[in-house]
Amino acid sequence: MNHLLEVKDLVTCFHTDDGDVTAVDRVSLHIDRGEIIGLVGESGSGKSVTMMSIQQLISPPGYVKSGEVYLDGVEGNLLTYKADSEKMRSIRGGRISMIFQEPMTSLNPVLTIGYQIQENILQHTDLDPEAAKKKAIEMLKMVKIPDAEQRYNDYPQQFSGGMRQRIMIAIALSANPDLLIADEATTALDVTTQAQILEMIRSIAKKTNTAVIIVTHNLGIVARFAERIYVMYSGRVMETSKTWNIFKKSGHPYTKALLRAIPRLDDPKDRVLIPIDGLPPSPADRPTYCPFYKRCEYRKDSCKENAMPDLQEIGPDHYSACLLSQNEMQAKEIELRNRPQKAAPVKNIRDENVLEVEGVKKYFPILKGIMRRHVGDVKAIEDISYTLKKGETLGIVGESGCGKTTMARCVMRVYKPEAGIIRFNGIDIAGMKDKELAPYRSKIAMIFQDPFSSLDPRQTAGSIVEESLIINHSCKTEKERQEKVDRLFRLVGLDPSLKNRVPHEFSGGQRQRLGIARALSSDPEIIVCDEPISALDVSIQAQIINLLEEIQAKLGVSYIFIAHDLAVVKHISDRVLVMYLGHIVEIADCDELYKHPFHPYTEALLQAVPEADPDVEKTKPAVALEGEVPSIINRPAGCPFHNRCKHCMERCTKEVPQLTEFDSGHQVACFLFDKE
């Protein structure tokens, strides 16, 4: 049987002033009808460019240099058709359709969603507009948009991110394509929504025998959904095989390294992540030998002397692009294993609270009319109480809009809470005026999510770190100050000679190091880390996590670590706090929470996280949690979670459950565990 799609030696280049840069380098892949395959790799590995090239969606300065693409039922090489030829246009959207990463911007804001679906149907089928509309509504129902008929004439901005991605799927599937490409389709969504969307794609694909290519950087997603996987690195396919082989018998050093670098939910607490050192080569100066050579733990001199190897069969249906034989690799592996492992940094948690938060509320007023009348409140967080010990890391998890960041900003005193007490070393700072607050400001620092936009592009790295030293007068002389800046640079693993560079000259990981140095410069006792690694690539994430742990062991600071990646939170935290719609639903010791989650929401959240292990994934329910997080403006009465909870009782709809201690240190806000 012919493959549905076969790509052979695809090469895509981008014109630049310094000559052509090869983004995709001799990539070959294939997919059969009804098959779900995964294409994984870090940013810049060429996954998306490959997919765009297949459909000739690459726009200048990019162009497909060579290669062949065959689609079952189409005569000859697809790449020989012109990009906007009749034939190519009938394939795009008709035979191959694509869902993109950004649900917020991928739909046209000035056209109704109905029109946008109908348009695709009219383009590729013979249906008349009336029938197309009917079909469009059918599609909306299939992707579970409630009230499909009424919402047909709504505009994209009237839908949530998850809903918009469903609409994208409706568009993509509306002309019954043979192949669906999901390009990081769920990356911007919350874990529970992500699980729902992917599950839906899978069930529709299996029903209609549509092939799916899942393009992602998330190994967990492919472990759960893909049947076969291609691992890409620096424009090349490094390894491909059945999913199980990739995770359990990975053949390529890059795949092995990736799996060692990611934290997992079932990790023991003291596991040290082994980051992949260095950075991926920039496509402009990619070596002729193996591009992974520099970062490879298995490398031999012969790797550098030979050209980049092609994929070679290393097992049944298992191909890897590595020069080393399996024996050589095994020998090296034993050698590596016997090498003294870096021990996990030893934490020193003192039995003394650095922070005590009691009953903190933060409301944002809703103002209306010319006179800015106060017509209501957005109750962002309600009755938040917790403590943080010296040297401890408190993880905070929850889906977007649950109030994690608002809570952190209250602690930072960027916001003044409406009610409650925030005791820092025993002193209440919740109601303090700016002047009184000044001495405490430097004691609570923050590391931000986006290392690209949170650094002033015109300030040098040195002055970014130096700034708070000047403000706090913490150094007497200029020389002393410069020495301290150098010390901080070295502490976060940056060379002090980089002081005079500006942020855009650093890589993402380095910038985040710079952000950490800035946070440390005021000698804080608490550092609030707001999603500090979510903008970084997998191989870099591990470096930053390890760095944060080392710093904590060295300096004894406390972290409030906010993240939506539960595996990362588990890895770094001592205790974890789970939030839902502005309420704390559960607080527990890290191991305890992950082993015995009490609250139904925590349980569902843990099940929704895809893990990089196909065996574990098989044991999980398909969809852990239905529905979407309601908007905080219409938070349900009673328990905020009751309308999505499978254990919902009469009482849950009326009363708000209070956070009560269940086991020692394990607090949960749920009536299921009420002692009475």
Place this chain on the structure above:
Amino acid sequence: MGRFILKRLGQTLIVLFIVSIFVFLMVSFLPGDPVYAMLGGEISQETYDKWYYDLGLDKPIVVRYFSWLGKALVGDFGTSASQHKAVIDVVAQRVPITLYFSILAFIISVPLGILLGVLAAVHRGTKLDGILTTFANVCSCLPQFFISVLFLYLFSMILHLLPSYGFTWPWEDFGKSVSQTIMPITCLAIGGVASICRQTRSSMLEVINQDYIRTAKSKGLSQHKIIMKHALKNALIPVITLMGLRLGGMMGGSMFVETVFNISGMDSLLVSAIRAQDIPLIQACVLLIAVVGSVANIITDIVYAAVDPRIRI
């Protein structure tokens, strides 16, 4: 939508009210005695007294304002000192001419500007784009009076193709009207064409790189459909701002053209009224310009809401 328009109308009334206060206070801003300022020192006591009472200068300022406003609302702006006629009659004669020119110029410049802008954006980087962009850049920075004088010199004095001055309504003598108005209208429109072209081109280029255009491409739509249906509507949003500005400036914007081509429109009237310190006439003109500007703003907002569903409140 109805509520939205009502709300904007209310806001406009407030703005116009404030403008009317300033317009009224113009009398008090003049140095010295307003009557002497208007009529010169060489007048008899009788004339002085008549004007003094006519202007209501014997009453408190608040009373004066409201009686002035009350009259102004029904079109009574008093008597023009320089033209010795009721202000309203003078204005009524001149305003249609200015409106005729500026509305025609506006109607020509908007579609033409958008068309050229889209053409330049679609053919980005080609010769056509180069020519259009250069034209737009040059024209949008040339001052209007310079273009007017240049045209006048070229077409009337060198080529003797078109008359250099005068105005006739098209229903009086169509041929003559066209030959008389073609130059002034082109001069008025050219800046609009250029700036709308530039704005359309740049916002079009921005929109073309948006994710939803990639989505449209991935649907296999034709280039024509992508541009007309998906890109243009989004790209027009900033262009509407510009159109609103031009519409609002319509009444006061043809000063140079009217002067150069010797057309007796409202703007040349305003210039002469300022020279003659003809307060009632200036007040009427300024108020009119403010009203037209405000109405243009409302229209802009309504068009905005119609094009961009995100704005609907």
